Amino acid sequence: MTRKDVLVPEQELQRQREIRREIARRMALLPRQPLAFVDTYGCQQNEADSEQIRGMLAEMGYGFTEDENEADVIVINTCAVREHAEMRALGNVGALTHTKRRNPDQIICLCGCAMQEPHMSKKIRQSFRHVDLVFGTHVLYRFSELLAQVLDKKKRVFETPDSQGVIAEGLPVARKGKLKAWVSIMYGCNNFCTYCIVPYVRGRERSRDPEKILAEVRELVAEGYKDITLLGQNVNSYGKDLGLDMDFADLLAKVNEIPGDFLVRFMTSHPKDASQKLFETMARCEKVAPQLHLPVQCGNDRVLKAMNRHYDRATYLDEIRRLRALIPDIVLTSDIIVGFPGETTEEFEDTLSLLEEVGYDALFTFIYSPREGTPGAKMPDPMSREEKNRNFQRLVALQNRISAEKHAAYVGKTLRVLVDGKNDDGKHTLTARTDGGRLVHLDGDESLVGSWQRARITGSSNWALFGELV
Ligand code: SAH
Ligand code: SF4
Ligand code: F3S
Secondary structure (H helix, E strand, C coil): CCHHHHECCHHHHHHHHHHHHHHHHHHHCCCCCCEEEEEECCCHHHHHHHHHHHHHHHHCCCEECCCCCCCCEEEEEECCCCHHHHHHHHHHHHHHHHHHHHCCCCEEEEEEHHHHCHHHHHHHHHHCCCCCEEECHHHHHHHHHHHHHHHHHCCCEEECCCCCCCECCCCCCCCCCCCEEEEECEECCCCCCCCCCHHHHHCCCEECCHHHHHHHHHHHHHCCCCEEEEECCCHHHCCCCCCCCCCHHHHHHHHHHCCCCCEEEEECCCHHHCCHHHHHHHHHCCCECCEEECCCECCCHHHHHHCCCCCCHHHHHHHHHHHHHHCCCCEEEEEEEECCCCCCHHHHHHHHHHHHHHCCCEEEEEECCCCCCCHHHHCCCCCCHHHHHHHHHHHHHHHHHHHHHHHHCCCCCEEEEEEEEECCCCCCCEEEEECCCCEEEECCCHHHCCCEEEEEEEEECCCCEEEEEC
8 A cells, every 4th residue: 555545635535525515505504403413332443433423514514412313313333343342333223213213304324343344234234224324434534425425315325345444634523522632643453363353344554644643632732632542553553654764652752742731642552562662752751641551362372372462471571561660650451352262261360360460450351252254253162151251250350359459559649630520420529530540539619620630549449549639
């Protein structure tokens, strides 16, 4: 792929903008403003895509609702990473037959990773007749054009081309909050971990131009955003396709130089590419949050190899040691898969011992879900569901203990927090985040939302901290 094939030409982006303007002119003639509802499944990448979908809808004259019954357009942005995520989205699509019966003009759109799977879009075509528009991840920037086709021709539209992937710059973005923002720095994945569908539905790795990223961050900081997360499936591969002599650590250092009062985080880092240079850059840059999500997946070398992860347990543990030597109070999180095909309970116990050795602050834990078209789906998988569930429960119990210990160590400390919202737990009025991203419940006036404060930690649980403003 040459850069020219990756970047959507400005002329094409302009054509899409004109379509949005044309739709907006039509919508302005309606007796009331049309409303849209965008429902998102999956990871932050999908959340970021949905913010662009909302941005395009806003430009086309739509307002927003969270109520499916009053929506004129519904967009469901799907995830394919595990069967559960796919089924949840499809269950909701099924339920929309009722809203559509009451409102036959309602337009139902499906997009995102699951729609990029041929068997899924086929299923929608055949069994979900009330769905009007299906579009894949590679044509997100053409959403306005595809919606216009549905509006004009009153026919179903399916657009899910296979592609290596493109980059469409300058799409409008309607962000949900005023404090935290996602910024995609790259798209796609080249790693082909044997369990994972993402490379098949998101195309090859491609990096945005650093100037575009830096301009977006500058703008966000000027608008008052305080917590910015750089996104990519493997941010450590950033820049490899640009030929610019700029890697992810260099980009991070450039973001750090942007004047303003903000923190920058990133996800996800792949352990095979996490460099000493990255760790040193994190340690040196005061705006880079002391936090790293470094998914290990499992603690056994045979299973890591079968997963095609390209690192072993010792290498991973050495990375953690080197990182902690530079940033002792770093908050560490990870993803774990239990029950990968062929993993024995003895091998699974290596994951438990790795958890003990690392001491993660928190974990995202999953039971393996076979994904059609991946090598994992063809591997023999003899372990029973019950045994996988038992192992999963052991994992969760161990991590709960470790998280509780980690959190208890905060009690008595006073630290900086960013007050990020009103609390709905009925006990405290505000929620806040430490620089490392841990959740703090505290009391204070609503007007503090959006400000940095000092908080003394007075209590903890396995999932949160409790504190008071000082
Ligand atoms: N690019 C990121 C993660 C993307 S998916 C990375 O490499 O870390 C997020 C997490 O979902 C993965 O880290 C993995 O733990 C989990 N996951 C992916 N495919 C899965 C599958 N088939 N079954 C269960 N969990 C899966
Ligand atoms: Fe999936 Fe592996 Fe790529 Fe992450 S690095 S998206 S787990 S294939
Ligand atoms: Fe799901 Fe696609 Fe993200 S499969 S996890 S929404 S990249």
